[in-house]
Amino acid sequence: MTADGWVWASFGLLLVLLGARAWVVETGHATLGRTPVKVKVLTGACGVAVALVVGLVAANGGARLVYLVLHPEVAQALEDAENAADTTAPAPAPAEPAPQTAPPSAPASAPVTAPPSVPASAPPPARPAAGP
Numbered sequence: 001m002t003a004d005g006w007v008w009a010s011f012g013l014l015l016v017l018l019g020a021r022a023w024v025v026e027t028g029h030a031t032l033g034r035t036p037v038k039v040k041v042l043t044g045a046c047g048v049a050v051a052l053v054v055g056l057v058a059a060n061g062g063a064r065l066v067y068l069v070l071h072p073e074v075a076q077a078l079e080d081a082e083n084a085a086d087t088t089a090p091a092p093a094p095a096e097p098a099p100q101t102a103p104p105s106a107p108a109s110a111p112v113t114a115p116p117s118v119p120a121s122a123p124p125p126a127r128p129a130a131g132p
Helices: 002-027 037-070 072-087
Strands: none
Touching: 002 037, 037 072
């Protein structure tokens, strides 16, 4: 099993212990001011599991750090790969200009003229009917 596997296994153990402790606390019928022995034992086991998780995470990160310090060529290769990934990322595309919208409709008093592509002999376009 890898170091990551041990970390996840110890974290799973911690979750199981916390669940068991919660179940014992919720289902136990303790008198006022008295903590059952089971709860004390599970609390201690949870503390040990927390220390195990923290220790394994620190050891895993520390082992990686020591390895990279002892093998600087690997550390440099990792850094170069990360820098290459940063520089080869595509640049964001420039924003396209907003499409041109039609000018607002002409007021009712403006004369209606035919567009330049329509011959002058053509009748002017029909006006939309006024609202109710």
